[in-house]
Amino acid sequence: MTDNFALKDQFAKHLGAEILEIKDGYAKVQLKVQKYFLNGVHTAHGGVLFSLTDYAFALAANTSGETGVAINASIQFIKPAFEGDVIVAEAKMFSRSKRLGTFSGSIINQKKEILAHFNAMAYYKAPKIKE
Amino acid sequence: MTDNFALKDQFAKHLGAEILEIKDGYAKVQLKVQKYFLNGVHTAHGGVLFSLTDYAFALAANTSGETGVAINASIQFIKPAFEGDVIVAEAKMFSRSKRLGTFSGSIINQKKEILAHFNAMAYYKAPKIKE
Amino acid sequence: MTDNFALKDQFAKHLGAEILEIKDGYAKVQLKVQKYFLNGVHTAHGGVLFSLTDYAFALAANTSGETGVAINASIQFIKPAFEGDVIVAEAKMFSRSKRLGTFSGSIINQKKEILAHFNAMAYYKAPKIKE
Amino acid sequence: MTDNFALKDQFAKHLGAEILEIKDGYAKVQLKVQKYFLNGVHTAHGGVLFSLTDYAFALAANTSGETGVAINASIQFIKPAFEGDVIVAEAKMFSRSKRLGTFSGSIINQKKEILAHFNAMAYYKAPKIKE
Numbered sequence: 001m002t003d004n005f006a007l008k009d010q011f012a013k014h015l016g017a018e019i020l021e022i023k024d025g026y027a028k029v030q031l032k033v034q035k036y037f038l039n040g041v042h043t044a045h046g047g048v049l050f051s052l053t054d055y056a057f058a059l060a061a062n063t064s065g066e067t068g069v070a071i072n073a074s075i076q077f078i079k080p081a082f083e084g085d086v087i088v089a090e091a092k093m094f095s096r097s098k099r100l101g102t103f104s105g106s107i108i109n110q111k112k113e114i115l116a117h118f119n120a121m122a123y124y125k126a127p128k129i130k131e
Numbered sequence: 132m133t134d135n136f137a138l139k140d141q142f143a144k145h146l147g148a149e150i151l152e153i154k155d156g157y158a159k160v161q162l163k164v165q166k167y168f169l170n171g172v173h174t175a176h177g178g179v180l181f182s183l184t185d186y187a188f189a190l191a192a193n194t195s196g197e198t199g200v201a202i203n204a205s206i207q208f209i210k211p212a213f214e215g216d217v218i219v220a221e222a223k224m225f226s227r228s229k230r231l232g233t234f235s236g237s238i239i240n241q242k243k244e245i246l247a248h249f250n251a252m253a254y255y256k257a258p259k260i261k262e
Numbered sequence: 263m264t265d266n267f268a269l270k271d272q273f274a275k276h277l278g279a280e281i282l283e284i285k286d287g288y289a290k291v292q293l294k295v296q297k298y299f300l301n302g303v304h305t306a307h308g309g310v311l312f313s314l315t316d317y318a319f320a321l322a323a324n325t326s327g328e329t330g331v332a333i334n335a336s337i338q339f340i341k342p343a344f345e346g347d348v349i350v351a352e353a354k355m356f357s358r359s360k361r362l363g364t365f366s367g368s369i370i371n372q373k374k375e376i377l378a379h380f381n382a383m384a385y386y387k388a389p390k391i392k393e
Numbered sequence: 394m395t396d397n398f399a400l401k402d403q404f405a406k407h408l409g410a411e412i413l414e415i416k417d418g419y420a421k422v423q424l425k426v427q428k429y430f431l432n433g434v435h436t437a438h439g440g441v442l443f444s445l446t447d448y449a450f451a452l453a454a455n456t457s458g459e460t461g462v463a464i465n466a467s468i469q470f471i472k473p474a475f476e477g478d479v480i481v482a483e484a485k486m487f488s489r490s491k492r493l494g495t496f497s498g499s500i501i502n503q504k505k506e507i508l509a510h511f512n513a514m515a516y517y518k519a520p521k522i523k524e
Binding site: 004005006007008009010011012013014035036037038039040043044045046047048050051052054055058062067069070071072073074075076077080 | 135136137138139141142143144145146166167168169170171174175176178179181182183185186189193195198200201202203204205206207208209
């Protein structure tokens with residue numbers, strides 16, 4: 001697990017994201033919504049929600065020590081997050097071929113309300129596994 | 132244009148994004164990639180690219196003074212951005228009904244290489260226009 | 263349930279899709295892969311997989327008797343289906359506001375292998391519920 | 394162009410899709426909306442729109458004679474198509490690395506109204522080009 005490159009993520013650190021759990025093909029991370037994370041309607045910027053879930057995805061995508069990078073992602077925004085909220089994102093691999101992995105995830109707030117649903121695909125340049 | 136709520140975006144300001152152009156249903160913004168924007172493979176975090184393009188989208192979605200918020204977005208990552216790169220995102224509305232608007236956009240770097248392609252949908256709670 | 267408009271779907275009938283289960287915000291449907299469903303590499307056309315899962319989605323989106331139509335959908339293709347395979351798609355609502363519903367789903371084959379993962383959003387023009 | 398595998402697409406033929414144009418990384422196809430293409434609200438099934446645009450994509454993805462298959466796709470539905478409408482889908486490659494290609498496309502009707510916007514990614518198993 002120590003060779004999971006996503007552990008060195010500087011942007012996640014800058015935002016203040018914390019790792020709650022990492023296991024094979026799975027990660028859960030947490031972030032407190034700061035005042036400077038807000039958009040013009042005083043809710044957490046979509047980019048903050050995306051960044052957190054993308055961080056969970058990157059951790060989950062690299063638990064094997066290979067380097068899988070996101071080639072696409074989609075996010076559905078369901079409820080907003082507000083200043084002071086503690087939001088938790090988790091991502092889980094649901095399929096893997098030699099070079100591609102697919103992941104889904106979600107973000108909840110401290111009341112366990114679902115804020116967003118997330119899907120992404122990772123591409124592994126130097127995969128360890130056979131097709 | 133002064134009632135475009137996205138102009139008050141604190142997260143965009145925090146990242147250092149600058150507005151290059153806003154016109155009816157369109158916006159172009161720019162960002163310099165900082166060291167603390169990097170992920171574990173030393174390229175700009177996907178969340179940074181997403182945040183910039185989402186900011187362009189929010190500006191473009193609200194040039195009418197209505198309040199349209201993202202309900203979903205997808206991004207395709209094509210090339211990475213590196214520390215010191217100046218990246219430009221633009222977003223353009225290509226359809227609008229009473230309550231929904233659809234937008235596409237892209238991000239390029241200073242060499243005009245396409246880094247990402249972006250699509251999003253806005254929902255307008257209190258639309259001014261008729262269906 | 264008899265006012266679920268998706269029950270009158272002619273294209274689903276044309277393809278030969280069968281309903282296995284419908285309950286509140288959920289549907290499961292089945293289809294046998296015919297020779298004329300194949301694409302140029304002799305696997306089921308992406309449009310066939312999409313059509314089946316979109317049918318499950320439409321059934322799930324309208325169990326309330328309201329009329330919700332898809333405004334966007336994304337599909338991740340994981341494994342191909344072949345002639346003679348019996349594929350099963352299910353779709354489940356995971357959030358609903360007054361006018362919008364979000365759904366996820368998947369398709370499996372007779373060996374329970376996941377072939378595709380699906381997400382979609384429905385828009386309700388004349389919702390019965392309050393925001 | 395004769396080794397473009399998508400030319401042998403049986404499902405596209407079954408639906409009655411016609412090729413209007415194919416050139417390097419680009420394709421345009423056409424389809425007449427039949428009565429049995431309709432869904433429960435008497436508009437063309439989302440799966441029909443998806444199938445047509447996916448066909449344009451497959452043709453565009455394989456003009457090099459390599460075999461690129463869709464790994465994901467997203468579609469935004471903007472306006473419905475009705476029985477008798479003649480709809481035209483086009484798809485265009487906008488990036489290509491060794492193993493991945495990204496494409497966008499749209500569908501219009503005979504009045505040139507945009508019905509849907511489409512994005513997809515192709516994976517090339519045995520690419521001819523270098524990374």
